[in-house]
Amino acid sequence: xxxxxxxxxxxGGDARxxxxxxxxxxxxxxxxxxxVLTEKRNDAMQAAIAAKSAGFDRIIAAGGDGTxxxxxxxxAPSAIPLAFIPFGTTNVFALEVGIPFDVEQACAVALRGxxxxxxxxxxGDTRFLLMAGIGFDAxxxxxxxxxxxxxxxxxxxxxxxxxxxxxxxxxxxxxxDEQGRRYQGSSAVxxxxxxxxxxxxxxxxxxxxxxTLEVCLFRRRGxxxxxxxxxxxxFGRPLTEREVWRFKGRELTFAGSKAAVQLDGDYHGRLxxxxxxxFGELTLIYPTD
Ligand SMILES: Nc1ncnc2c1ncn2[C@@H]1O[C@H](COP(=O)(O)OP(=O)(O)OP(=O)(O)O)[C@@H](O)[C@H]1O
Numbered sequence: 001x002x003x004x005x006x007x008x009x010x011x012g013g014d015a016r017x018x019x020x021x022x023x024x025x026x027x028x029x030x031x032x033x034x035x036v037l038t039e040k041r042n043d044a045m046q047a048a049i050a051a052k053s054a055g056f057d058r059i060i061a062a063g064g065d066g067t068x069x070x071x072x073x074x075x076a077p078s079a080i081p082l083a084f085i086p087f088g089t090t091n092v093f094a095l096e097v098g099i100p101f102d103v104e105q106a107c108a109v110a111l112r113g114x115x116x117x118x119x120x121x122x123x124g125d126t127r128f129l130l131m132a133g134i135g136f137d138a139x140x141x142x143x144x145x146x147x148x149x150x151x152x153x154x155x156x157x158x159x160x161x162x163x164x165x166x167x168x169x170x171x172x173x174x175x176x177d178e179q180g181r182r183y184q185g186s187s188a189v190x191x192x193x194x195x196x197x198x199x200x201x202x203x204x205x206x207x208x209x210x211x212t213l214e215v216c217l218f219r220r221r222g223x224x225x226x227x228x229x230x231x232x233x234x235f236g237r238p239l240t241e242r243e244v245w246r247f248k249g250r251e252l253t254f255a256g257s258k259a260a261v262q263l264d265g266d267y268h269g270r271l272x273x274x275x276x277x278x279f280g281e282l283t284l285i286y287p288t289d
Contacts, residue, residue, distance in 0.1 A: 001031045001058060001111065004051040006071055008038045008063030008087070013150050015063065015087035018103050022062055022085055025107040038067065048074025056080060058285075060110050064088020065130060069264035073127050076120060076281040083110035083285035089153050090265065092130050096193045096208070098287050113285040118208040121192045121263075122276040128263035131196055131203070132275055134173060135187030136218075136226065138260035139164045142267040157197075165223055171257025173271060175217055175245075178252075183245040185217035186226060187259070190252065190275050200233050205248065211279035215252060217245040250277045 003026060007019045019037070026033050034056070036047045044061065048071040051059055061071040062085040075082060085106040086094035093099070100106050121128040133141070140160045149156040170186035177183075189196060191203025191214045206214035220226050220243060229243045255272035262268055 002056050003031045003033050003058050003060055004047070004054070004056040005033050005035045005060045005062060006038065006044050006047045006051070006067070007035065007061075007085075008044065008067040010150060011063035011067060011087040012089050013153065018085075018087050019062060021103045022060075022107055025104050026060075026111065029107070029111055031111065038063070042070065044070035045074035047071075051075070052078055052080070058083060058110070060085060062087055065090065065092050065264045066266045068093055069127070069129060069266065072120065072129055072282060076127055078282060081115045081283045081285050083113065085110060089149065090198055092193070092195050092197065092265075095199055096130065096195050097284075100287075109287045110285060112288065114288045115283045116209070116286050117280045118282060118284050119192060119211050119277050119279045120281055121190065121213055122278055123261060123263055123268060123273055126263060126268060127278075127281075128192065129208070130191070130193045130264050132190040132268075133188070133262045134190070134254055134271065135170050135259040136164060136230075137187065137189065137197075138262035138267060141262040141265060142260055165227060169223060170221060170226065171259060172221065173217075173254055173256035173259050175215060176253045176255075177247060177249045181247075183215075183217050183247070184256075185219045185245060186221045188215060188217040188254065190215050192277070196233075200236075202233055202239075203246075205246075208284075211277050212248045212250055213252065213275060213277045214248050215246065219243060219245060251275070 044067045060083045061068045143160040175183045189202045191206035196202045202216045203214040253274045258270045
């Protein structure tokens with residue numbers, strides 16, 4: 001099997017040893033491995049664009065969800081199966097589909113797992129796999145200090161969350177679904193998968209296997225009300241209809257305040273923006289049941 005391995009050496013702090021281990025593991029299973037190490041933002045996307053027409057049997061993204069997102073944006077649409085080895089800080093995709101965190105086991109899945117076509121989200125013309133966040137979480141992502149994240153991991157998100165909560169009162173955003181129904185709130189998560197930021201479930205009905213996105217729009221506008229809802233999510237308590245609007249759709253438009261937008265954990269831009277679900281542009285490797 002001819003494999004293109006696109007790996008981020010600083011994912012999760014320092015992934016160099018894990019990358020060496022993955023290369024050795026894939027080679028010992030008989031694969032030919034062409035490794036590219038990313039050096040900065042967009043390198044993984046450029047590597048995937050180059051790999052697309054270079055005759056590889058499989059592409060493997062190794063890093064965090066940000067690296068996986070870049071590879072997807074470079075590769076899709078494509079029939080070449082894409083596998084993932086999780087080296088990142090949070091690794092939501094690995095949790096979502098059950099890819100092991102052990103390098104050798106993840107390599108075994110990458111080589112012998114089950115190919116499945118998936119749904120991708122589109123924000124404008126940029127793809128996302130797991131989720132888009134609008135408002136609070138995107139401001140948090142935009143404010144995360146990368147050197148701090150490399151040193152202390154998820155704690156960097158807590159520091160940024162506190163800063164955002166103290167700094168700003170969220171503006172009003174409005175969502176419009178395909179039927180023209182309108183919903184107002186302060187922040188939103190558009191899930192393509194059910195997990196968020198770990199095993200937190202804000203969009204429990206979302207699935208990479210169907211052709212819709214699930215929206216969770218936070219209705220409360222004050223900081224305290226919003227904080228209360230977020231704490232409920234953190235402690236695994238269900239959100240009520242008084243706190244959130246929940247609905248599904250294939251095409252959703254968000255406008256209102258110029259709220260920030262993040263895709264798969266990386267800052268992307270600001271509203272207004274249209275989000276769409278597109279099924280079957282890419283095949284991902286899942287663990288065999
Ligand atoms: N060699 C590098 N040095 C510094 N930054 C890099 C390098 N290679 C890639 N990056 C940046 O890292 C980002 C992706 O990080 P990645 O998602 O792989 O790991 P993570 O941030 O630790 O994990 P997670 O996404 O789970 O939080 C890329 O979008 C790019 O901006």
